[in-house]
Amino acid sequence: MSKTIVYKFGGASVKDADAMKNLLDILRNRLRKNMVIVVSAMGKTTNSLEEILRLKMEGEDFSSNYTILKEFHLSICHQLFPDSHRVFAVLDNLFTSMSKQLNAELSEDNYDEYYDSIIGFGELFSSTIVMEYLCENDLLVLWQDARELIKTNSDFRFAKIDWAKTRKNCQTKLKAKIENFPVVTQGFIGSDSQSRPTTLGREGSDFTAAILASCLKASSVTIWKDVPGVLNADPKKFSSYFLFEELDYKQAAEMTYYGASVIHPKTIMPLANARIPLFVKSFISPEDPGTKIHSTSSNSSISTYVLKEKQLLISFRVTDFTFIEEEQIHRVYEELKSLKLRVNMLQISAISISIVLDEQPFKLDRLLNRLKNDFEIRYNSNLELLTILHPEKSGMDSVMKDYEVFLEQQTRNTFQVVRRKNMLS
Numbered sequence: 368m369s370k371t372i373v374y375k376f377g378g379a380s381v382k383d384a385d386a387m388k389n390l391l392d393i394l395r396n397r398l399r400k401n402m403v404i405v406v407s408a409m410g411k412t413t414n415s416l417e418e419i420l421r422l423k424m425e426g427e428d429f430s431s432n433y434t435i436l437k438e439f440h441l442s443i444c445h446q447l448f449p450d451s452h453r454v455f456a457v458l459d460n461l462f463t464s465m466s467k468q469l470n471a472e473l474s475e476d477n478y479d480e481y482y483d484s485i486i487g488f489g490e491l492f493s494s495t496i497v498m499e500y501l502c503e504n505d506l507l508v509l510w511q512d513a514r515e516l517i518k519t520n521s522d523f524r525f526a527k528i529d530w531a532k533t534r535k536n537c538q539t540k541l542k543a544k545i546e547n548f549p550v551v552t553q554g555f556i557g558s559d560s561q562s563r564p565t566t567l568g569r570e571g572s573d574f575t576a577a578i579l580a581s582c583l584k585a586s587s588v589t590i591w592k593d594v595p596g597v598l599n600a601d602p603k604k605f606s607s608y609f610l611f612e613e614l615d616y617k618q619a620a621e622m623t624y625y626g627a628s629v630i631h632p633k634t635i636m637p638l639a640n641a642r643i644p645l646f647v648k649s650f651i652s653p654e655d656p657g658t659k660i661h662s663t664s665s666n667s668s669i670s671t672y673v674l675k676e677k678q679l680l681i682s683f684r685v686t687d688f689t690f691i692e693e694e695q696i697h698r699v700y701e702e703l704k705s706l707k708l709r710v711n712m713l714q715i716s717a718i719s720i721s722i723v724l725d726e727q728p729f730k731l732d733r734l735l736n737r738l739k740n741d742f743e744i745r746y747n748s749n750l751e752l753l754t755i756l757h758p759e760k761s762g763m764d765s766v767m768k769d770y771e772v773f774l775e776q777q778t779r780n781t782f783q784v785v786r787r788k789n790m791l792s
């Protein structure tokens with residue numbers, strides 16, 4: 368019996384009808400039994416669903432956004448299927464269910480749970496279309512609802528995996544299926560012990576692929592991307608870059624920790640623990656080898672650049688002539704934790720704590736309100752956080768030229784700078 372392999376196709380690889388045709392080409396020679404295909408929502412669908420939720424939250428009309436999203440999916444289907452195909456009825460049912468959910472009450476108190484009940488529809492639409500399209504082209508696959516496999520706690524939007532239950536589900540519900548047919552399922556979504564939908568954090572489909580691979584003791588995972596593999600800088604943000612042919616799990620995990628968005632940060636750990644190699648390959652040039660992430664001693668010390676945009680720098684100052692101690696740090700972190708805000712960079716001086724976060728305006732207000740009596744608070748928005756792993760002196764100097772620097776930090780292997788482009792440069 369062949370060992371299981373897991374493929375993951377992200378939003379870019381299923382973004383339109385041509386992308387779907389390309390996916391079909393990739394799978395034609397590669398599809399086999401004991402294979403799981405994890406798919407994300409098509410293109411920017413998850414962002415569109417977030418926008419619908421924002422409008423709903425603000426009491427505004429979202430009907431045209433809903434119609435545009437539905438039309439987007441239908442128009443792709445019209446390019447792939449005959450008019451009478453059953454995919455149209457299935458999609459119609461899914462959109463009707465979503466519409467019903469959107470009629471429910473939404474408030475700040477139930478926002479996270481509500482979010483999870485809506486946002487996963489993107490993956491349900493895309494996985495249905497992918498499954499139907501493969502079958503239509505004689506590649507017989509089964510559809511599996513990932514919420515029946517991936518069990519989580521009830522930490523909506525950032526749900527933690529219940530590994531024991533998930534492993535059991537994979538063994539009892541998935542294994543027998545894949546022995547007969549390849550299975551298409553959704554990334555990013557799961558459900559809690561009461562079967563309420565949960566999600567694993569934005570861009571979490573890579574993580575789903577790793578979870579399923581670990582639970583099925585797979586022999587490899589391949590994530591198909593619009594880049595040749597893992598590069599030492601994001602090609603959308605830097606003009607020169609270099610492809611890693613291989614990376615050690617640790618190096619890859621470190622890159623993702625600092626924000627290299629090519630792989631979701633939680634993906635590496637379950638694969639490293641189970642010694643399952645992760646291939647990052649291009650869906651544009653599928654024959655190229657891409658990057659292999661595995662256990663290797665060939666450690667690369669090539670400078671690697673990770674840029675995070677839309678960052679917020681907040682400084683909390685003590686006002687009563689005392690100094691920063693554990694108690695104040697604890698106070699700030701307590702509120703960050705309750706708002707599920709992750710700190711991207713931290714610097715502590717005698718009288719202030721500075722943190723760098725991803726911008727989330729609605730949470731910022733809440734954070735400031737909760738801490739305004741304890742500290743004098745200042746913040747700057749619209750900043751960039753650049754991290755260089757294995758920095759070289761020339762590289763560090765050049766990334767500050769033409770920028771206003773707000774914060775800087777250096778360790779033996781890492782250099783970080785919070786910066787904003789000078790207006791006149």
Ligand SMILES: Nc1ncnc2c1ncn2[C@@H]1O[C@H](COP(=O)(O)OP(=O)(O)O)[C@@H](O)[C@H]1O
Binds near residue numbers: 407630
């Ligand atoms: N170090 C890096 N190497 C390669 N791509 C990177 C890197 N850092 C960021 N990226 C970005 O990651 C993108 C691919 O990831 P992502 O958009 O999440 O894929 P998908 O959603 O299709 O799974 C690339 O288009 C690239 O802009």
Ligand SMILES: N[C@@H](CC(=O)OP(=O)(O)O)C(=O)O
Binds near residue numbers: 377555570
């Ligand atoms: N669709 C979800 C999950 C995901 O992982 O997507 P992608 O594989 O396209 O990054 C999101 O956009 O967050």
